[in-house]
Amino acid sequence: xxxxxxxxxxxxxxxxxxxxxxxxxxxxxxxxxxxxxxxxxxxxxxxxxxxxxxxxxxxxxxxxxxxxxxxxxxxxxxxxxxxxxxxxxxxxxxxxxxxxxxxxxxxxxxxxxxxxxxxxxxxxxxxxxxxxxxxxxxxxxxxxxxxxxxxxxxxxxxxxxxxxxxxxxxxxxxxxxxxxxxxxxxxxxxxxxxxxxxxxxxxxxxxxxxxxxxxxxxxxxxxxxxxxxxxxxxxxxxxxxxxxxxxxxxxxxxxxxxxxxxxxxxxxxxxxxxxxxxxxxxxxxxxxxxxxxxxxxxxxxxxxxxxxxxxxxxxxxxxxxxxxxxxxxxxxxxxxxxxxxxxxxxxxxxxxxxxxxxxxxxxxxxxxxxxxxxxxxxxxxxxxxxxxxxxxxxxxxxxxxxxxxxx
Amino acid sequence: xxxxxxxxxxxxxxxxxxxxxxxxxxxxxxxxxxxxxxxxxxxxxxxxxxxxxxxxxxxxxxxxxxxxxxxxxxxxxxxxxxxxxxxxxxxxxxxxxxxxxxxxxxxxxxxxxxxxxxxxxxxxxxxxxxxxxxxxxxxxxxxxxxxxxxxxxxxxxxxxxxxxxxxxxxxxxxxxxxxxxxxxxxxxxxxxxxxxxxxxxxxxxxxxxxxxxxxxxxxxxxxxxxxxxxxxxxxxxxxxxxxxxxxxxxxxxxxxxxxxxxxxxxxxxxxxxxxxxxxxxxxxxxxxxxxxxxxxxxxxxxxxxxxxxxxxxxxxxxxxxxxxxxxxxxxxxxxxxxxxxxxxxxxxxxxxxxxxxxxxxxxxxxxxxxxxxxxxxxxxxxxxxxxxxxxxxxxxxxxxxxxxxxx
Numbered sequence: 015x016x017x018x019x020x021x022x023x024x025x026x027x028x029x030x031x032x033x034x035x036x037x038x039x040x041x042x043x044x045x046x047x048x049x050x051x052x053x054x055x056x057x058x059x060x061x062x063x064x065x066x067x068x069x070x071x072x073x074x075x076x077x078x079x080x081x082x083x084x085x086x087x088x089x090x091x092x093x094x095x096x097x098x099x100x101x102x103x104x105x106x107x108x109x110x111x112x113x114x115x116x117x118x119x120x121x122x123x124x125x126x127x128x129x130x131x132x133x134x135x136x137x138x139x140x141x142x143x144x145x146x147x148x149x150x151x152x153x154x155x156x157x158x159x160x161x162x163x164x165x166x167x168x169x170x171x172x173x174x175x176x177x178x179x180x181x182x183x184x185x186x187x188x189x190x191x192x193x194x195x196x197x198x199x200x201x202x203x204x205x206x207x208x209x210x211x212x213x214x215x216x217x218x219x220x221x222x223x224x225x226x227x228x229x230x231x232x233x234x235x236x237x238x239x240x241x242x243x244x245x246x247x248x249x250x251x252x253x254x255x256x257x258x259x260x261x262x263x264x265x266x267x268x269x270x271x272x273x274x275x276x277x278x279x280x281x282x283x284x285x286x287x288x289x290x291x292x293x294x295x296x297x298x299x300x301x302x303x304x305x306x307x308x309x310x311x312x313x314x315x316x317x318x319x320x321x322x323x324x325x326x327x328x329x330x331x332x333x334x335x336x337x338x339x340x341x342x343x344x345x346x347x348x349x350x351x352x353x354x355x356x357x358x359x360x361x362x363x364x365x366x367x368x369x370x371x372x373x374x375x376x377x378x379x380x381x382x383x384x385x386x387x388x389x390x391x392x393x394x395x396x397x398x399x400x401x402x403x404x405x406x407x408x409x410x411x412x413x414x415x416x417x418x419x420x421x
Numbered sequence: 422x423x424x425x426x427x428x429x430x431x432x433x434x435x436x437x438x439x440x441x442x443x444x445x446x447x448x449x450x451x452x453x454x455x456x457x458x459x460x461x462x463x464x465x466x467x468x469x470x471x472x473x474x475x476x477x478x479x480x481x482x483x484x485x486x487x488x489x490x491x492x493x494x495x496x497x498x499x500x501x502x503x504x505x506x507x508x509x510x511x512x513x514x515x516x517x518x519x520x521x522x523x524x525x526x527x528x529x530x531x532x533x534x535x536x537x538x539x540x541x542x543x544x545x546x547x548x549x550x551x552x553x554x555x556x557x558x559x560x561x562x563x564x565x566x567x568x569x570x571x572x573x574x575x576x577x578x579x580x581x582x583x584x585x586x587x588x589x590x591x592x593x594x595x596x597x598x599x600x601x602x603x604x605x606x607x608x609x610x611x612x613x614x615x616x617x618x619x620x621x622x623x624x625x626x627x628x629x630x631x632x633x634x635x636x637x638x639x640x641x642x643x644x645x646x647x648x649x650x651x652x653x654x655x656x657x658x659x660x661x662x663x664x665x666x667x668x669x670x671x672x673x674x675x676x677x678x679x680x681x682x683x684x685x686x687x688x689x690x691x692x693x694x695x696x697x698x699x700x701x702x703x704x705x706x707x708x709x710x711x712x713x714x715x716x717x718x719x720x721x722x723x724x725x726x727x728x729x730x731x732x733x734x735x736x737x738x739x740x741x742x743x744x745x746x747x748x749x750x751x752x753x754x755x756x757x758x759x760x761x762x763x764x765x766x767x768x769x770x771x772x773x774x775x776x777x778x779x780x781x782x783x784x785x786x787x788x789x790x791x792x793x794x795x796x797x798x799x800x801x802x803x804x805x806x807x808x809x810x811x812x813x814x815x816x817x818x819x820x821x822x823x824x825x826x827x828x
Contacts, residue, residue: 068752068754069748069751069752070750070751070752070753070754070755070756070757070759071747071748071750071751071757071759071762072751072759100744100747101744101747101759101772101775101776101777102776103760103774103775103776135744136744136747137743137744137772137776137777240730240731241648241728241729241730242729242730242731242745242748242749242752244748245747245748245751321648322648322649323647323648323649323730323819323823324647324649324823327819327820327823327824328823328824330820330824331823331824333824336544337507337508337542337543337544338649340478340507340508340543340652341476341478341649341651341652342649343477343478344476344477344478344479344652345475345476345477345649346477347475347477348477349477350477350478352477352478352479352508353510355478365508365544367510368508368510369508369509369510369544370508370544407824408820408824409820409824410817410820410821410824412730412734412820413734413737413815413816413817413819413820414817416730416731416734416735416738417734417735417737417738417740417814417815417816417817
């Protein structure tokens with residue numbers, strides 16, 4: 015696949031995180047000659063938090079990640095690329111448990127502190143022999159860079175994705191580095207959003223989970239490529255505690271707000287990178303909804319617009335078709351009053367109080383729509399709820415990727 | 422637009438309905454030389470029932486139809502094609518009220534017994550002068566055929582759509598004839614599903630509404646082209662009472678079950694015709710869901726599959742990608758157990774008890790997917806809930822229609 019036109023110029027410079035060592039290896043889950051198994055070794059005492067797919071047909075990896083997160087501690091992460099191991103019943107689960115046992119034996123820790131994700135074809139149990147050899151190779155491989163790890167978790171992504179943030183916590187600077195993969199639910203099988211954030215901050219697992227939930231609600235839960243939800247989506251945050259800050263235990267602790275802001279920042283960066291690698295994407299669309307009865311209501315209206323095939327094709331066609339935006343607002347099922355609705359493209363308001371703005375200047379709207387970054391503003395005119403969501407346009411490229419291929 | 426490959430060979434032979442007279446005229450709502458205003462005059466005492474869009478940004482036509490339906494009686498229907506009059510505030514409402522007043526004066530009946538629908542561009546108030554002249558021409562035009570009426574309500578449909586059914590009610594045969602338009606929410610603006618059914622049966626409005634709700638839940642509410650909900654969707658049933666049957670007042674009356682079956686039948690035929698004219702459709706897809714906790718739950722699972730871009734593109738690509746079906750089941754949010762799930766294409770089961778059927782015969786599956794009518798079966802293995810939904814595939818044609826055009 016060609017690199018997405020929305021990709022950043024280069025992989026960013028991510029700082030190393032003390033207590034995190036990255037290694038990659040070739041498990042050869044598919045007929046390819048590339049690294050496809052990523053191993054992140056984490057210092058003892060690393061706190062973990064996670065959010066996973068709401069898809070009820072989730073993979074064994076997701077089930078076991080949830081169990082692991084409830085324990086609050088992590089010593090390692092393994093990511094398999096090329097086979098999602100989803101819809102494989104007990105055979106798939108055995109493969110995950112084998113990996114957890116193998117790594118736990120190496121690190122002399124409980125298996126529940128080993129986190130495993132897999133992404134790729136579904137319905138094929140992860141081959142245990144390939145997993146065993148791949149893990150063995152990874153455990154003893156030379157440490158690698160963030161970019162190498164980000165490349166190794168890719169499936170049909172067209173570019174490696176990483177982001178960084180930092181925060182001052184009670185006089186101590188803490189770093190966050192994260193990688194992510196995903197570009198829609200890509201052919202020939204389901205793709206998956208897998209995101210991993212590593213920080214040297216010291217923070218209690220329960221608080222870390224609280225903060226991740228907060229960041230998640232403003233980042234991963236605000237993006238969509240095609241409205242289809244993977245059975246494997248997972249985001250994990252690992253905090254090694256090596257920065258030496260006073261361990262954070264509550265939102266009232268000094269630096270908690272700063273860390274929350276940094277975590278939300280890096281999550282938002284990573285989430286936007288997934289949209290920028292959306293299947294067939296030519297344009298990045300930011301939809302800001304204001305005046306809703308609540309932030310959650312605003313988010314739902316935003317996603318209704320972002321998931322509308324008619325809105326997405328209109329943007330692909332560089333057509334200021336605000337009528338489709340009206341339709342998508344109305345179908346969201348959230349409180350809305352047709353006669354208070356306002357809509358803008360870029361900085362130009364095209365509809366106000368439920369009626370087209372007469373004689374609005376079409377030139378800046380047309381110019382804005384020709385660009386790569388499209389902004390749609392919707393004001394519901396009711397209360398103070400607001401949200402921003404991100405998506406990409408729907409193009410012939412999406413159809414080509416998903417329909418022209420035959421498995 | 423080229424005629425849909427899924428279109429029937431010809432418009433069906435619909436029986437005349439006593440008490441219904443159809444006329445068409447040129448209002449020239451757009452720069453075209455075709456009839457675009459349909460007038461159906463109804464005998465005094467005609468009962469009416471209706472279902473309308475749940476879109477909260479609905480048109481004035483929809484609001485006024487709802488008010489009219491609550492009265493239970495109808496004397497006329499006017500359908501404007503070329504301008505949906507949606508998102509036009511009080512100006513749009515005035516145009517509808519003008520039409521209602523004009524027809525009511527002609528028929529010497531209350532304006533509340535005149536039903537108006539409009540479909541086409543949005544954001545432009547229906548021009549009152551064109552409407553006045555068009556209505557005046559229609560009121561005195563020669564009666565026309567069902568096919569002419571079905572053609573006149575079309576916007577971007579590629580073929581005229583009609584269906585018929587009949588029922589024996591206490592020794593009297595009653596007829597139903599219906600027309601419908603819609604092919605997705607078509608470019609350059611929103612299209613709309615508008616359906617009208619006429620019958621000579623005698624039936625109380627409240628019972629007719631009850632029966633329409635029942636039929637609607639198994640027909641219009643079970644189809645999707647792109648998951649986008651028009652602001653103007655309307656289905657109305659008019660019962661002239663001219664058949665001479667003992668008027669139906671309750672579901673216990675003789676013939677009520679037969680009429681319900683006929684009404685559901687004609688609604689299902691009409692709904693399927695809309696899917697067969699779905700934008701870019703090359704294949705008609707029937708999704709049968711069994712084993713759900715309730716019929717409504719089954720319907721929601723079915724629509725989650727039917728609305729999945731990944732499932733629809735897989736069918737376009739003739740790819741038996743059951744993994745995408747699993748994903749769509751799981752994302753529906755309805756009760757489902759991954760390890761009880763079974764999936765079939767055509768008559769071949771490809772997955773059972775949450776695992777691919779080993780060594781299933783791929784030849785009949787591949788042959789089935791090359792056809793024009795695709796059947797997907799999903800058994801959730803829980804309880805007895807079941808539903809059938811219909812959709813079409815998602816092709817380059819959809820993108821071309823909706824993105825390549827600029828308004």
